[in-house]
Amino acid sequence: MTGLREPLASGMLRPGGLWRNWGRSQSSSPRFLAHASSVDDVVETVRFAADRGLTVRPIGAGHSFTGLAVTDGVLLDVSAVDGVLAVEGMLVTLGAGTHLYQLPALLAPYGLALQNMGDIDTQTMAGATSTGTHGTGATFGGLATRIRAATLVTATGDVLRVSATENADLLPAVKLGLGALGVLVDVTVECVPAFLLHSIERPEPTATVLAEWDERIATIDHFEFYVWPHSDTALTQTKTRLPGDAPRHPLGKVTAWFEDRVMTNGLFSVTSNLGHAIPGLVAPINRLAVKLTGDREFTDHSPVVFATERSVRFREMEYAIPVERIPDAVADVRRLIVDKDWRISFPIEVRAAAADDLMLSTATGRATGYIAVHRFFKDDPTEYFREVEAIFRAYNGRPHWGKMNSRTAADLRPAYPRFDEFLAVRDRLDPDRLFANDYLKRVLGE
Numbered sequence: 001m002t003g004l005r006e007p008l009a010s011g012m013l014r015p016g017g018l019w020r021n022w023g024r025s026q027s028s029s030p031r032f033l034a035h036a037s038s039v040d041d042v043v044e045t046v047r048f049a050a051d052r053g054l055t056v057r058p059i060g061a062g063h064s065f066t067g068l069a070v071t072d073g074v075l076l077d078v079s080a081v082d083g084v085l086a087v088e089g090m091l092v093t094l095g096a097g098t099h100l101y102q103l104p105a106l107l108a109p110y111g112l113a114l115q116n117m118g119d120i121d122t123q124t125m126a127g128a129t130s131t132g133t134h135g136t137g138a139t140f141g142g143l144a145t146r147i148r149a150a151t152l153v154t155a156t157g158d159v160l161r162v163s164a165t166e167n168a169d170l171l172p173a174v175k176l177g178l179g180a181l182g183v184l185v186d187v188t189v190e191c192v193p194a195f196l197l198h199s200i201e202r203p204e205p206t207a208t209v210l211a212e213w214d215e216r217i218a219t220i221d222h223f224e225f226y227v228w229p230h231s232d233t234a235l236t237q238t239k240t241r242l243p244g245d246a247p248r249h250p251l252g253k254v255t256a257w258f259e260d261r262v263m264t265n266g267l268f269s270v271t272s273n274l275g276h277a278i279p280g281l282v283a284p285i286n287r288l289a290v291k292l293t294g295d296r297e298f299t300d301h302s303p304v305v306f307a308t309e310r311s312v313r314f315r316e317m318e319y320a321i322p323v324e325r326i327p328d329a330v331a332d333v334r335r336l337i338v339d340k341d342w343r344i345s346f347p348i349e350v351r352a353a354a355a356d357d358l359m360l361s362t363a364t365g366r367a368t369g370y371i372a373v374h375r376f377f378k379d380d381p382t383e384y385f386r387e388v389e390a391i392f393r394a395y396n397g398r399p400h401w402g403k404m405n406s407r408t409a410a411d412l413r414p415a416y417p418r419f420d421e422f423l424a425v426r427d428r429l430d431p432d433r434l435f436a437n438d439y440l441k442r443v444l445g446e
């Protein structure tokens with residue numbers, strides 16, 4: 001440990017308090033909370049924990065809904081290990097704790113951007129890639145598919161470099177590793193030249209959108225839609241890529257503030273609370289929400305268009321199914337809600353992604369459609385999620401690793417052609433399960 005400080009003495013490690021995730025679906029009381037701001041800090045923390053028989057869970061922005069970060073050992077926050085470390089052409093090496101919202105400013109001097117993004121930018125690079133965070137677009141993979149190299153601190157406290165030329169066999173596991181293989185300290189992501197997106201948001205008949213699903217994802221760069229329960233209307237989002245020097249037509253600052261803060265989040269907060277208190281109001285509220293939101297057109301820098309603000313807390317379950325089964329699965333979920341006479345205040349979100357070959361990617365080996373269901377955080381999601389999960393499983397669905405699910409290693413193995421390869425990497429890098437917790441034991445095994 002030459003040159004390393006004692007983490008407790010340095011103040012980097014403190015007694016842990018109560019930790020809660022964004023969706024308020026998980027909480028834990030770790031023995032220690034470590035704030036690392038360098039690779040050495042991470043090494044020290046890992047060795048400190050290993051010496052005392054404690055487990056370690058790395059943490060990003062706490063935006064996963066599952067128990068990935070729950071630990072009674074050491075919770076290791078690497079968000080201060082951030083910033084640009086190197087740029088070589090389109091390849092940008094970032095501190096693993098870099099938040100996605102930092103990227104526009106960090107990448108501006110190089111004229112670069114992420115190729116695709118999900119619908120928020122609050123996550124860290126490490127957290128987002130480790131759970132398979134994705135956006136939409138039938139020809140685009142999730143963030144992990146753009147990772148070209150990574151450095152991680154393993155269970156022994158060693159620093160391991162993984163790239164196309166160093167430990168290359170580990171790369172398809174490390175890019176999307178659930179924090180089960182070690183602590184990422186940097187990632188190298190392949191970016192693209194900065195671009196604009198032209199976005200059209202429209203209410204449309206749900207039946208039309210479902211009938212045209214195949215055609216729309218084949219012809220539109222980034223297509224997604226939200227189906228509102230208790231309404232026959234879907235809000236569609238059609239995003240088309242434009243060169244970075246194309247004319248911008250951004251939403252005015254006041255318009256953006258009014259539509260995103262007041263109408264979408266403000267109104268949604270009021271209606272979610274109202275629907276929670278008086279479930280009978282959910283159906284008329286949903287029909288009103290469809291009328292008041294989601295009808296606009298603008299062109300702006302890609303991160304501005306991809307990422308939205310989400311200030312109303314919710315819980316979410318999202319499944320990946322074969323892309324061509326999306327219309328049937330959406331119809332099944334809508335029928336279930338009607339049959340059960342439930343009042344569901346949050347929309348069903350539908351997206352698409354290209355097939356990839358990562359060991360634990362929800363899109364591994366097949367073109368993928370994603371369906372996400374949500375519930376306001378004050379509403380009990382148990383019954384809705386359980387019944388919807390049964391529908392998704394019938395379509396050979398794979399759960400988003402960061403979103404609520406009830407799956408086990410035994411029933412996930414048949415859904416993932418490379419599952420056992422990942423477990424072999426885990427055995428190799430973390431044989432004593434320094435990075436284990438209850439969620440990982442459930443979905444990966446002991």
Ligand SMILES: Cc1cc2nc3c(=O)[nH]c(=O)nc-3n(C[C@H](O)[C@H](O)[C@H](O)COP(=O)(O)OP(=O)(O)OC[C@H]3O[C@@H](n4cnc5c(N)ncnc54)[C@H](O)[C@@H]3O)c2cc1C
Nearest residue numbers: 060061062063064118119123124126127133134179184402
């Ligand atoms: C409002 C909201 C919107 C969302 N939108 C989308 C979306 O559009 N698309 C989508 O796919 N998902 C979405 N998600 C899910 C989210 O992207 C993932 O759960 C993501 O993992 C959260 O990133 P994080 O930085 O908060 O990671 P955390 O939740 O803190 O951690 C996630 C995992 O990464 C591991 N990890 C974190 N840091 C490290 C590290 N340094 N080394 C190794 N492992 C590490 C953790 O151990 C944990 O296993 C959304 C979630 C919320 C709450």
